[in-house]
Amino acid sequence: FSSLTPVFIAIICVLIGVIMKKTNGEKEKRDTKSKHPSRPWVDEDLKDGTDHPLEEEEGDEEWQGLDENVAHVPFTGERYSEAEMIKRSQTFYELLNKRRSVRFLSDEPVPREVIDNVIRTAGTSPSGAHTEPWTFVVVQDPDLKHKIREIVEEEEEINYKKRMGDRWVNDLKRLRTNWIKEYLDTAPYLILIFKQVYGRLPNGKKKTHYYNEISVSIACGILLAALQV
Amino acid sequence: FSSLTPVFIAIICVLIGVIMKKTNGEKEKRDTKSKHPSRPWVDEDLKDGTDHPLEEEEGDEEWQGLDENVAHVPFTGERYSEAEMIKRSQTFYELLNKRRSVRFLSDEPVPREVIDNVIRTAGTSPSGAHTEPWTFVVVQDPDLKHKIREIVEEEEEINYKKRMGDRWVNDLKRLRTNWIKEYLDTAPYLILIFKQVYGRLPNGKKKTHYYNEISVSIACGILLAALQV
Numbered sequence: 001f002s003s004l005t006p007v008f009i010a011i012i013c014v015l016i017g018v019i020m021k022k023t024n025g026e027k028e029k030r031d032t033k034s035k036h037p038s039r040p041w042v043d044e045d046l047k048d049g050t051d052h053p054l055e056e057e058e059g060d061e062e063w064q065g066l067d068e069n070v071a072h073v074p075f076t077g078e079r080y081s082e083a084e085m086i087k088r089s090q091t092f093y094e095l096l097n098k099r100r101s102v103r104f105l106s107d108e109p110v111p112r113e114v115i116d117n118v119i120r121t122a123g124t125s126p127s128g129a130h131t132e133p134w135t136f137v138v139v140q141d142p143d144l145k146h147k148i149r150e151i152v153e154e155e156e157e158i159n160y161k162k163r164m165g166d167r168w169v170n171d172l173k174r175l176r177t178n179w180i181k182e183y184l185d186t187a188p189y190l191i192l193i194f195k196q197v198y199g200r201l202p203n204g205k206k207k208t209h210y211y212n213e214i215s216v217s218i219a220c221g222i223l224l225a226a227l228q229v
Numbered sequence: 230f231s232s233l234t235p236v237f238i239a240i241i242c243v244l245i246g247v248i249m250k251k252t253n254g255e256k257e258k259r260d261t262k263s264k265h266p267s268r269p270w271v272d273e274d275l276k277d278g279t280d281h282p283l284e285e286e287e288g289d290e291e292w293q294g295l296d297e298n299v300a301h302v303p304f305t306g307e308r309y310s311e312a313e314m315i316k317r318s319q320t321f322y323e324l325l326n327k328r329r330s331v332r333f334l335s336d337e338p339v340p341r342e343v344i345d346n347v348i349r350t351a352g353t354s355p356s357g358a359h360t361e362p363w364t365f366v367v368v369q370d371p372d373l374k375h376k377i378r379e380i381v382e383e384e385e386e387i388n389y390k391k392r393m394g395d396r397w398v399n400d401l402k403r404l405r406t407n408w409i410k411e412y413l414d415t416a417p418y419l420i421l422i423f424k425q426v427y428g429r430l431p432n433g434k435k436k437t438h439y440y441n442e443i444s445v446s447i448a449c450g451i452l453l454a455a456l457q458v
Contacts, residue, residue: 070403075329082340089346092458096353096451100304111311117318124325125450129400171358171437208400214446221354221450222325229321 099228105183115189122223128210134219135194149184156181193220328457334412344418351452357439363448364423378413385410422449
């Protein structure tokens with residue numbers, strides 16, 4: 001089990017916080033345009049914010065201004081024997097099964113290169129129309145980490161006391177969690193994960209990020225796997 | 230690169246389809262209860278369907294009827310040297326970076342044990358309040374695979390022609406995708422991924438699944454990593 005445990009638990013919390021925060025903004029936007037007739041599926045696909053920034057943008061003929069003539073990279077698949085596949089899948093399961101969502105963390109330093117590799121790995125994740133709607137921010141500075149902790153704790157306290165409701169708080173009791181997040185100070189790094197609800201084209205126009213919430217969450221899964229490895 | 234490529238590309242498509250389909254049902258429910266006053270964040274957290282099934286349920290004192298006296302499993306962390314961590318993270322990045330979202334698949338058989346290990350690995354994923362809101366369904370029967378393909382293609386054709394709108398279809402042009410999914414017949418297995426918007430307690434009451442969309446998507450990320458390994 002790697003010493004990355006501290007980092008990845010911090011990630012989960014920050015991730016959830018960030019996603020919560022960002023979707024909040026979108027909600028308000030969505031509320032203001034709910035008069036449009038409902039289209040099945042697509043309205044739902046857009047509920048993660050895919051739709052809201054698009055007023056500003058025109059329907060370009062080419063792919064939102066990006067070059068369509070990308071070089072074709074031939075795909076070559078390497079194959080393992082059946083016995084090898086079974087062995088690899090079993091070993092990987094055993095490794096990932098050691099992960100725990102702990103709330104106590106080690107302050108042991110981790111090489112920055114490892115964090116970079118892990119984020120690079122998360123960046124290989126698939127995403128809606130290959131828009132890669134994620135931003136990873138690594139925080140190492142103790143003061144900045146502490147400020148982030150203060151913001152998170154302040155919001156989390158309001159969550160527990162007001163926003164989540166009795167049942168939710170009750171459900172969490174069993175996990176013995178609360179709004180105090182000491183580990184945000186302890187962890188050598190915090191990886192903040194931001195969901196980009198839209199991008200920018202070279203011409204300054206907004207670029208749609210389809211399925212951005214699902215895409216970012218899948219990338220987080222791959223990030224967790226990379227941390228565990 | 231493993232011969233699992235066929236399987237995991239099928240997964241992505243099916244996953245997206247399933248999530249699209251399921252969220253649609255929730256939308257309708259949500260629409261009928263939008264008179265409630267808005268609570269910041271939590272309303273958003275619940276937009277993935279966490280909230281809708283709860284009318285039926287009462288706020289239990291214990292954790293929704295589940296036993297709180299779970300044995301404590303001590304956590305022991307194994308550690309690697311810094312050099313080892315760097316090497317492992319680099320190797321894992323190189324491996325995962327070989328994944329491509331291809332639309333042509335091999336029909337080469339894959340041992341069922343590998344699929345089971347991969348799904349088991351996805352099941353180690355973290356989830357909101359540890360609710361594990363996912364169901365994985367493995368389909369191997371050619372007729373059933375073909376029926377799934379027909380359903381997916383039928384819905385996808387409507388997506389392309391009516392639901393997604395001109396811009397979205399235009400954005401996908403560059404990726405040269407369409408609603409024909411031959412690979413759903415070709416792949417030796419399809420893994421259908423269902424999001425459980427709620428669970429059932431032993432007493433038959435509904436159990437809240439917090440952050441179910443994010444949780445399922447993270448599990449899919451881990452599934453993809455396991456397939457790639």
